[in-house]
Amino acid sequence: DSIKIFAPATVANVACGFDIFGFAVDAPGDEVIVRKRTDKQIVITQITGDEGKLTYDISKNTVSVPILKYLQYTQISEGFDIELHKKMPLGSGLGSSSASSVAGVFAVNELLGKPLVSKDLLPFSMEGERVACGSAHADNVAPALLGGFVVVRSYNPLDVFKVPTPSELFVTIVHPDIEVNTKDARHILRNEVSMKNTIAQMGNVAGMIAGLMQADYQLIANSMIDFIIEPVRAILIPEFFEVKNAALDAGALGCSISGAGPSIFAFSKGLETAEKVGIAMKSSFEKVGIIANAYVSGI
Ligand code: HSE
Numbered sequence: 001d002s003i004k005i006f007a008p009a010t011v012a013n014v015a016c017g018f019d020i021f022g023f024a025v026d027a028p029g030d031e032v033i034v035r036k037r038t039d040k041q042i043v044i045t046q047i048t049g050d051e052g053k054l055t056y057d058i059s060k061n062t063v064s065v066p067i068l069k070y071l072q073y074t075q076i077s078e079g080f081d082i083e084l085h086k087k088m089p090l091g092s093g094l095g096s097s098s099a100s101s102v103a104g105v106f107a108v109n110e111l112l113g114k115p116l117v118s119k120d121l122l123p124f125s126m127e128g129e130r131v132a133c134g135s136a137h138a139d140n141v142a143p144a145l146l147g148g149f150v151v152v153r154s155y156n157p158l159d160v161f162k163v164p165t166p167s168e169l170f171v172t173i174v175h176p177d178i179e180v181n182t183k184d185a186r187h188i189l190r191n192e193v194s195m196k197n198t199i200a201q202m203g204n205v206a207g208m209i210a211g212l213m214q215a216d217y218q219l220i221a222n223s224m225i226d227f228i229i230e231p232v233r234a235i236l237i238p239e240f241f242e243v244k245n246a247a248l249d250a251g252a253l254g255c256s257i258s259g260a261g262p263s264i265f266a267f268s269k270g271l272e273t274a275e276k277v278g279i280a281m282k283s284s285f286e287k288v289g290i291i292a293n294a295y296v297s298g299i
Contacts, residue, residue: 082104250281
């Protein structure tokens with residue numbers, strides 16, 4: 001009576017879609033092993049890959065909070081042992097907390113014979129996000145749960161849908177060895193947005209979705225501009241504009257911050273270009289002594 005579940009890293013915002021766009025990558029991701037217990041307790045038995053940073057307190061860890069909410073909602077009283085194996089960097093802008101949240105509640109739902117369909121696990125997974133950074137946004141958890149490119153059309157009521165992506169679209173993600181706290185990165189944002197920026201951003205949001213659905217790479221490229229969030233958050237990432245320019249010079253369609261950062265992602269047409277872009281971005285960080293890892297994935 002045990003199960004092992006993998007949940008992938010995700011890129012949220014995708015340039016123009018703050019809190020509403022996100023997509024899953026093939027790797028890296030988190031692994032969670034859940035076992036039924038004979039009593040009714042929920043216990044985190046092991047955490048690896050977190051450099052000792054995560055808590056074993058089940059009311060505070062993003063892997064267990066969604067499980068507690070789920071059991072409360074379904075009124076199922078069962079006990080579980082949870083092993084959490086972090087296989088991606090924490091505080092990286094790759095949806096690390098979301099991957100754990102999704103993997104945990106998904107595993108429990110499977111072990112219980114799937115009382116809920118996957119999509120219905122979303123509100124519980126979002127509670128893990130609330131614990132991690134004080135805000136229950138869904139743009140990492142939804143793609144981690146459903147896969148592919150996901151739009152959060154509405155938060156209240158919650159409404160998410162998937163968008164098909166063209167086969168030659170690849171993402172390069174470069175993770176510099178610095179930490180950005182998501183709570184802080186949300187705190188510095190302005191509450192008001194100008195009419196001019198709203199209009200420009202809406203045009204790009206529409207362009208991105210049409211570009212993905214029609215496999216129009218030029219339209220995707222043209223739409224990868226963020227007038228609202230990136231200009232404010234760029235200061236949190238040293239060398240952001242140098243790395244972005246390196247990606248564009250190497251042939252990327254566009255480049256922006258992954259989630260709240262510090263990871264930076266770029267879209268490319270074709271795997272070969274995506275790999276070249278990764279080398280260029282990584283060496284741009286390394287020029288100033290910042291160690292960086294590059295990942296390339298289909299979408
Ligand atoms: N949309 C979120 C943000 C994703 O940018 O703050 C990070 O968790």
